[in-house]
Amino acid sequence: MPTSVSEAVSMLDTSRGKALPIAGGTDLLAYWPERLDARDKTYLDLSGVDELCGHTWTDDELIMRARTTFWEIVCDQRATAEMRLLVEAARTVGAIQIQTRGTWGGNIVNASPAADGVLALMALDATLELTGVEGTEEVQLDEFYLGYKQMKRREDQLLTRIRIPRRAYTFQSFTKIGTRKAQAITKVGLAIAKSDSGWRIAANSMAPTVKRCPDLERMLEDETPIRNPTDFLPAIRADVSPIDDIRSTAAYREHVMARVLFHELAPLCPWVGAKSKSE
Amino acid sequence: MCADQPPLRTEGLSKLTGAERFVDDLAIEGCLWGMTARSPLPRGKIREIRYGNGVDWSEFVVVDHNDIPGPNQIRLLELDQPVLASDQIRHIHEAVVLVAHPSREMCRRAVDQIEIIIDPEPGIFDFRVTPREDQIQHGTDNVLSDLGICKGDVEAALASADHVIEGVYETGAQEHVYIENQGMAAWVDGDVIVVQGSMQCPYYVLNSLTHALDRDESKIRVVQAPTGGGFGGKEDYPSNLAIHAALLAMKAKQPVKIIYDRSEDMAATTKRHPARVRHRTGVTSDGRLVAQDIEMVIDAGAYITLSPVVLSRGIIHAGGPYACDNVRISGRAMLTNSVPYGAFRGFGAPQSLFALERHLDVIARQLGIDPVEIRRRNLVRDGQSTATGQVINDGTDRIELLELAVAQSGYTQKQAAHTEFNASSQFMRRGIGLATFFHGGGFTGSGEDYLKSKLHVLGKPDGSIEILAASTEMGQGAQTIFISLASNRLGLEHSDVVVATPDTFRVPNSGPTVASRTAMVVGRLIERACDDLRKQCGLKDDARGESVRHAIRQWHVTHPGETLLGRAQYERPPHVQWDEKTYKGDAYGTFAWGTYVAEVEIDLRTYQCRVLDFHAVQEVGTVLNETLATGQIQGGVVQGIGWALLEECVMEQGAFKNCQLTNYIIPTAQDVPTIHVTFLENPYEHGGGGSKGIGELPMDGPAPAILNAIADALGIEPNRIPLTPERLMEHVLDDHAC
Numbered sequence A: 001m002p003t004s005v006s007e008a009v010s011m012l013d014t015s016r017g018k019a020l021p022i023a024g025g026t027d028l029l030a031y032w033p034e035r036l037d038a039r040d041k042t043y044l045d046l047s048g049v050d051e052l053c054g055h056t057w058t059d060d061e062l063i064m065r066a067r068t069t070f071w072e073i074v075c076d077q078r079a080t081a082e083m084r085l086l087v088e089a090a091r092t093v094g095a096i097q098i099q100t101r102g103t104w105g106g107n108i109v110n111a112s113p114a115a116d117g118v119l120a121l122m123a124l125d126a127t128l129e130l131t132g133v134e135g136t137e138e139v140q141l142d143e144f145y146l147g148y149k150q151m152k153r154r155e156d157q158l159l160t161r162i163r164i165p166r167r168a169y170t171f172q173s174f175t176k177i178g179t180r181k182a183q184a185i186t187k188v189g190l191a192i193a194k195s196d197s198g199w200r201i202a203a204n205s206m207a208p209t210v211k212r213c214p215d216l217e218r219m220l221e222d223e224t225p226i227r228n229p230t231d232f233l234p235a236i237r238a239d240v241s242p243i244d245d246i247r248s249t250a251a252y253r254e255h256v257m258a259r260v261l262f263h264e265l266a267p268l269c270p271w272v273g274a275k276s277k278s279e
Numbered sequence B: 001m002c003a004d005q006p007p008l009r010t011e012g013l014s015k016l017t018g019a020e021r022f023v024d025d026l027a028i029e030g031c032l033w034g035m036t037a038r039s040p041l042p043r044g045k046i047r048e049i050r051y052g053n054g055v056d057w058s059e060f061v062v063v064d065h066n067d068i069p070g071p072n073q074i075r076l077l078e079l080d081q082p083v084l085a086s087d088q089i090r091h092i093h094e095a096v097v098l099v100a101h102p103s104r105e106m107c108r109r110a111v112d113q114i115e116i117i118i119d120p121e122p123g124i125f126d127f128r129v130t131p132r133e134d135q136i137q138h139g140t141d142n143v144l145s146d147l148g149i150c151k152g153d154v155e156a157a158l159a160s161a162d163h164v165i166e167g168v169y170e171t172g173a174q175e176h177v178y179i180e181n182q183g184m185a186a187w188v189d190g191d192v193i194v195v196q197g198s199m200q201c202p203y204y205v206l207n208s209l210t211h212a213l214d215r216d217e218s219k220i221r222v223v224q225a226p227t228g229g230g231f232g233g234k235e236d237y238p239s240n241l242a243i244h245a246a247l248l249a250m251k252a253k254q255p256v257k258i259i260y261d262r263s264e265d266m267a268a269t270t271k272r273h274p275a276r277v278r279h280r281t282g283v284t285s286d287g288r289l290v291a292q293d294i295e296m297v298i299d300a301g302a303y304i305t306l307s308p309v310v311l312s313r314g315i316i317h318a319g320g321p322y323a324c325d326n327v328r329i330s331g332r333a334m335l336t337n338s339v340p341y342g343a344f345r346g347f348g349a350p351q352s353l354f355a356l357e358r359h360l361d362v363i364a365r366q367l368g369i370d371p372v373e374i375r376r377r378n379l380v381r382d383g384q385s386t387a388t389g390q391v392i393n394d395g396t397d398r399i400e401l402l403e404l405a406v407a408q409s410g411y412t413q414k415q416a417a418h419t420e421f422n423a424s425s426q427f428m429r430r431g432i433g434l435a436t437f438f439h440g441g442g443f444t445g446s447g448e449d450y451l452k453s454k455l456h457v458l459g460k461p462d463g464s465i466e467i468l469a470a471s472t473e474m475g476q477g478a479q480t481i482f483i484s485l486a487s488n489r490l491g492l493e494h495s496d497v498v499v500a501t502p503d504t505f506r507v508p509n510s511g512p513t514v515a516s517r518t519a520m521v522v523g524r525l526i527e528r529a530c531d532d533l534r535k536q537c538g539l540k541d542d543a544r545g546e547s548v549r550h551a552i553r554q555w556h557v558t559h560p561g562e563t564l565l566g567r568a569q570y571e572r573p574p575h576v577q578w579d580e581k582t583y584k585g586d587a588y589g590t591f592a593w594g595t596y597v598a599e600v601e602i603d604l605r606t607y608q609c610r611v612l613d614f615h616a617v618q619e620v621g622t623v624l625n626e627t628l629a630t631g632q633i634q635g636g637v638v639q640g641i642g643w644a645l646l647e648e649c650v651m652e653q654g655a656f657k658n659c660q661l662t663n664y665i666i667p668t669a670q671d672v673p674t675i676h677v678t679f680l681e682n683p684y685e686h687g688g689g690g691s692k693g694i695g696e697l698p699m700d701g702p703a704p705a706i707l708n709a710i711a712d713a714l715g716i717e718p719n720r721i722p723l724t725p726e727r728l729m730e731h732v733l734d735d736h737a738c
């Protein structure tokens, strides 16, 4: 069992893609009893790698090491004060058992289109640090995913750190719509943030990956008048590509996303809402 | 503890502490694991079974239909379902081959290596459409059961009615989600085959084993293991599993245990029957029902299983607790190539009552009458009769029950408050709705006569007693109720009474643990067997307490080595008359009555519906144990909330696609409101301790009450459950409030 990042990385390298890092195991082991493919894999246990634990605040960044749990962030008052999105996202993950065991790093590399942690991180412009035998690379989270479960990570690389810029946010909102109140997989998820760096909108369960929504962001930057939720639909359709699946329908997803956007933004943005009719 | 206090839940502590040993926990020496290879296609002929070379087959015991000693049939109502498919496949996940191995993982690998090659035939998956010629697999029309009820002259009454109002209502399948998956162990003990596992009905299991194994009852022993929930899901399916386990154990000459994984259990075992119910109702302008023309069609799935009796209960309840002189109800159970549907709490009644109670609100709205008022006008009064002509004369005031629910829930005040709330809220809408309903306790019609349930009370040399019954504890509290009834009858301490483990070598057949019959029917047998025990000891009917204990001890002194048994067998209450051919008469010995009120809030941004408040008022005869009874009601309401709003079985080619608990969504504690439970008690003289059936009743009311509340909130008429946000959106997409 590795005790350092360099050891873990060299083990990953020599396994030539066979070994899979395991952090909290809440994704990897969910179907352990039933699925033969889960049993047939080789796992690289990260639980001895202390370097991957904990989070720190610098003057301009929050740095989460990959094994930081959701619960750790829920308990950090500073996170609540500055980056409410993270805390709200963490609180919606599964229920408390999963929040105390599941990690931010696992949430990112599991690459589920429904990942709630990724959603918040993306709206906050997180940067990832990936470490391999040849050193450390940085990737912007919103450029990390290439397609369904596809990402810019080589098999010898560990996700080591997640860096989130500290900004003065004037607005942050996190919405998770699931079929029930806890232990629910997101059907429609939306994170909105506004700071000096502009608007950020990210959506999950709306495309093959969690995704930034550049057209919607542009509409807000331009203060395009929005009279009712359906005015958002063209931009939503440009930004994301929801589907019908066992959890919901494409139609529901895009309509609800439009409505949530509308009602979240209306109190804040004078150009959103019926009051903009006169324009 | 004394007899007047309800006993603590007998098995409560062991369940709470995890000490209880479910079948999966039983350590059985030399036990192999068993697993099932299943059909990948819904219909066709098996051409070939290939055993891949990814495992060493010499390590495995493999069983197919050739290993069945008796007929390849699961004996239930009919014999149409094979134990293991031999040639014809009727549904996806149909069991074809069984394997056993010391390692469960190796079993999984072996099943993975079995390829069942099928020449496909056209399946039918929609029970609502007429089958094509090439889809017919039963008779000339795929109708597995066809039943009817007729009272008065419906056509004439419809022709002369002030209004005729029609509606079509649909309910979806529902998964039981018992906490403990299905599981069974079997082994050979001398010339006896022993089967032990999770089940509701040991004698059903025995009955199917004797047939398929071609052995008599003295060579097969069925023992119930502590059972973690059933809800009907362990009424018929354990028979299949028991035969499978026994076949493997016989061939292996070693014990074998089969424990289903959650996804296998959800995919391969039964679910609630989907249904479609049509109503054509004649009413007077002031809302009196003059004619009910009702058609109920249910999806039976690929084999008959219990569908005819589910249909029977469904149609008998379809007319509801209302007095209407002209009623025609027809019912059909249709074969489809879906995994067979089976027993589920309520057994057809929740489906037909959903339709009726929703329809009544549609009528009320069309006539401009309040939903409470239309029910007040039509509820059956003593002396009036139900659809089967059963004259109700039990002294329960059903109007009072309705009024109590209305008052307690603040129905009228809330209606006013909601009007105000809805006018001022941008995207939240509130509404309130109710349902009045009934549920017949015990088997339908002559069912209890056929069962002729037997029960014994054993007097032991130390003066204590043991109840010998096949009725099972599965979390509902049957054991605790039994102890109460016996100790009350004989004036004994609770600690003087034990309940035997249901074991067909020890206990007589007190019937299946289903149909809300255990406290009422079997409980009554306990009382009568206690009376008989007293008689056997030469005591008078009023002997109690120490005199009983003393007499039992004395009996043993004078009859050394002999067995002292008080016996009872079911006797039909004299007032019950039922004609099975015409479906006329007393369908049940008695009914429990309910009025449920739901208050909901809908978020028009997301179309999500939350139940804000729930009032369940019911008359259930004597409440034997308030804690347990309240638990039954609350649990049933939660199950009803799930069925109404969340629980969607996504079906593909007759198989359950979202068969994981991640994607089949049942409510959590956070998704349900406070459920206020109120009992009215009107003792039923033929029920144990005066009780009526209670287990299924709470499944009937929630779905229509909730949908009626949604209809009230939004001014729409939704007619299909589950009413998921996605479906609700179709009703209100154009709502310009948002």
Ligand SMILES: Cc1cc2nc3c(=O)[nH]c(=O)nc-3n(C[C@H](O)[C@H](O)[C@H](O)COP(=O)(O)OP(=O)(O)OC[C@H]3O[C@@H](n4cnc5c(N)ncnc54)[C@H](O)[C@@H]3O)c2cc1C
Binding pocket: A020, A021, A022, A023, A024, A025, A026, A027, A028, A029, A030, A046, A052, A066, A067, A092, A093, A094, A095, A098, A101, A102, A103, A104, A105, A106, A107, A108, A109, A110, A114, A115, A116, A117, A157, A158, A159, A160, A183, A184, A185, A186
């Ligand atoms: C009951 C339940 C409910 C859940 N609910 C939610 C929910 O509401 N929202 C949600 O978003 N998720 C949910 N999840 C999924 C899961 O809990 C999260 O995705 C969690 O963040 C995964 O973290 P982990 O540490 O457990 O990951 P693991 O299971 O250990 O790993 C997940 C993936 O990440 C890789 N990995 C982990 N750490 C690293 C690393 N440092 N470098 C490289 N690769 C790495 C693994 O190889 C694996 O591919 C739920 C899971 C369960 C079982």
